[in-house]
Amino acid sequence: MYNRTWTPEMGRSMERFILLLHFLLVAIFAELIGAGRDECPESRCRHHGPAIRFPFRLKDRQPEHCGYPGFDLYCNDNNQAVLELPSSVKLLVKNINYKSHEIQVYDEHACLPRQLPHLKLSASPFQFKSSYSLGDYTFLNCSSTEESWSQIPCLSGLGYDICAIPSDGFVHDFQLLSCTKVYNVSSLPYELFGYQNIVLHLNWSYSICEDCEAKGRKCGLKKNNRAEPETQCLGKLPKGALTKRLEVIGAVFGSILLVLGIVLVLYRAHRLDKIKKEYQVKIENFLVDYKALKPTRYSYADIKRITNQLKDKLGEGGYGTVFKGNLTNEILVAVKILNNITGNGEDFINEVGTMATIHHVNVVRLVGFCADGSKRALVYEFLPNESLEKFIFSQDDKKHFLGWEKLQDIALGTAKGIEYLHQGCDQRILHFDIKPHNILLDGNFNPKISDFGLAKLCSKEESVVSMTAARGTMGYIAPEMLSRNFGNVSYKSDIYSFGMMLLEMVGGRKNIDIRVENPSQAYFPEWVYNSLDKGEELRIRIEKVGDAKIAKKLTIVGLWCIQWYPVDRPSMKVVVQMLEGDGDNLIMPPNPFASTIQMNSTVTY
Known part of the structure; x- marks a missing residue:
């Protein structure tokens, strides 16, 4: 008789074999029982929460085959559905649209940027959906900033601001002081930085159960040995199917059990590796496409x-x-x-x-x-507040007057936008039609330059632009656009238009207004220069302490910008600096209306 000592290693092997046999039996009988009932019903974490069904499943409540790999959800202590993305990024689920293959998620603490450094979307089956575009952003720790768009309030603290700016932009385009780079984050949706409580939209592949849903049938995973998970349309099994399955499986179970266990282990390892590589390639291709958007x-x-x-x-x-x-x-x-x-x-x-x-x-x-x-x-x-023109030329001053602090903010924002066009782009962009009608205001009355139909591109090295005809709107066109006697056309032409617009903002009316009672005030720029030169008050609407100082600063900056000769006008960078200052050190510019020839030219406007 053959005898062999039973060793601890043999015992552990047997325990592993029994454990494997136990799991296989559970899986087989679960499938058999599933033939008679639905073990993957639609579920919810709370009564009015999003419906959870394939390809999603609730971990710890449903078997693994009830969901596609990477689509696991769980319910938190408040019975809210949670999606956990790599690595340990946890987002609450607001809605799931199974027809458009879209899931909407948000951060529980309204501070999604806090989790961004840990987000590795390439290791998940999801990708960002954006109505604009995806971009790379650099997060900075700054001592102070005036760029409300770039600030991340929930990350900032007393004495410092955490800001996010496009990585392909220039830091000097933003009003950032004493900044230290914190980290970079790639491929974020543009709208992430437009709202406090952003809801992210994620898509998953249409190849998962697309045909089944189109036919109005349920979908589930096929149980096979292929490396790539496959889905199938599910329907009710015919009567007697359960009994036949039991007979067939009972006949072959003993002979294939060991081989099946080995195959399942190898299959799972190979499948996970292949899924990871395929998702990585898919995300990389997606990002390359978005760069060219x-x-x-x-x-x-x-x-x-x-x-x-x-x-x-x-x-x-x-x-x-x-x-x-x-x-x-x-x-x-x-x-x-x-x-x-x-x-x-x-x-x-x-x-x-x-x-x-x-x-x-x-x-x-x-x-x-x-x-x-x-x-x-x-x-x-x-932009819900339409154009600046509506607020500075309105007959109803009480309803539309924005106040001098807001007018100053609008002037400064517009100046920064023009400076960006002149210096911040690969090529210098000359707008040639700066006027109140083309300055639009968003919900917070932040200005945005619009209407580039007359714009012209040139290199930053070009100091002179060739023009075959004048461009722009009468009343805002620089003198050199009409006659080369005043100089050559250049980016200084936009600065003249901006100065005329500034003076209209101060006067609350068109610069030429024959309806005023005093004829000497018909041409506002000349009248306001003479008033300041004589030390007289501007006699404009003043509501509180500090308004007169702001109005005077805007007026002096505007008068510098409308100097007849381009060489006498400041660059837009200098204009921004003047508008950001308190105005105490501003000096009066030369009188642009001194000569008779220039005054006659003025009348033609």
């Missing part, structure tokens, strides 16, 4: 759908008509339908070609465009 091109049918068949008109002018539209329930846009295009369509080309390269908090964002046959349209971000 430009404003979206829409068909005219898309434009009509976005604007609800051109229903809500915001305004109309010689350039065309503007309608309010919706890209989604949360993202509003303004759609400018251009009039019938004649000639070579230079204005349309200028607008799209120029704005596609611009990204600045004080420049309106071009979301997309339409060039469908003879139809032309431009799709912008929606």
Whole structure:
């Protein structure tokens, strides 16, 4: 008789074998029982919470095969559904749309940026969905900042601000002081920095159960030995199927059990490795595609759908008509339908070609465009407070007067936007139509420069721009645009227009106004210069202490900008510095209205 000593190692091997046999039996009988009942029913963490079904599953409540790998959810102590992304990034689930394959998530503490350094989306089956674009951002620890757009309030503290700026931008484009780099984060949606309580939109692949859902059938995982998980459409088994399965499985179970255990272990290891590599490749390809994104091109049918068949008109002018539209329930846009295009369509080309390269908090964002046959349209971000013109030329001063502090903020923001166009882009952008009508205001009255139809691009080394005809709006056009006797056309032409706009903001009316009672005040820039030169008060609307000082500062800066000769005007960088100062050290500029020739030229406006 053959005898062999029973060793501890043999015992441990047997224990592992029994444990494996136990798990296999549980899995097999779970499948058999599942033939007669649904062990993966739709579930929720709370009564009004999002419905959870395949490809999602609730961990610790449902078996693994009830969900696709990487789609695990769990319920927290408050019975809220939680999605855990790599690495240990936990987000609450607001909604799941199984038709569009989209899950909406948000941070429980309204401070999503705190978790961003740990987020490794490439190791998950999800990808960001953005209505604009994805970008790389650098987080900085700064002693102070005036850029409210870039601040992360929930990360900032007393005496320091945590800010996020586009990694491909220039730090000097933002008003940041004494900053230290904290970390970089790649491929974030643009709208992440536009709201305090941001809701992130994540997509998963349409290849998971797309056909089943289209047929209105349930979906689940196939139980096979393939490396890649497969899904199948589920239906009710016919009567007798359970008995037949028991007979077949009982007959072959003993002979294949050991082989099946080994195969399952190898299969699981191989499957996880392959899934990880495939998701990594998918995310990398996705990011490469997003780097090349430009404003979206829409068909005219898309434009009509976005604007609800051109229903809500915001305004109309010689350039065309503007309608309010919706890209989604949360993202509003303004759609400018251009009039019938004649000639070579230079204005349309200028607008799209120029704005596609611009990204600045004080420049309106071009979301997309339409060039469908003879139809032309431009799709912008929606700015609810319309244009600056509405607030400085209004007859109802009590209703529309913004106050001098807000006017100063608008002037400074506009100046920063122009400085960015002149110095912050790869090529210098000359706007040539700066005026109140083209300064739009968002919900917080932050200014954004719009309408680049007359813009011209040139290298930063060019000090002179060739022009075949004057561009702009009368009353804002620089003298050198009309006569080269005053000098050459350059970026200083935009500074002249900005100065005329500043003086209109101070006067609360057009610079030329023949309706005023005193004829000497008909041309406001000359009248206000003479008043300041004589030490007289400006006699404009003053509501509280400090208003007169702000009005005087804006006036002096405006008078510096409208010097007749370009060489006498400051650069926009100097203008920004003057507007940021308290105004005590500003000196009066030379009188631009001194000579008879210049005064005669003034009358032609």
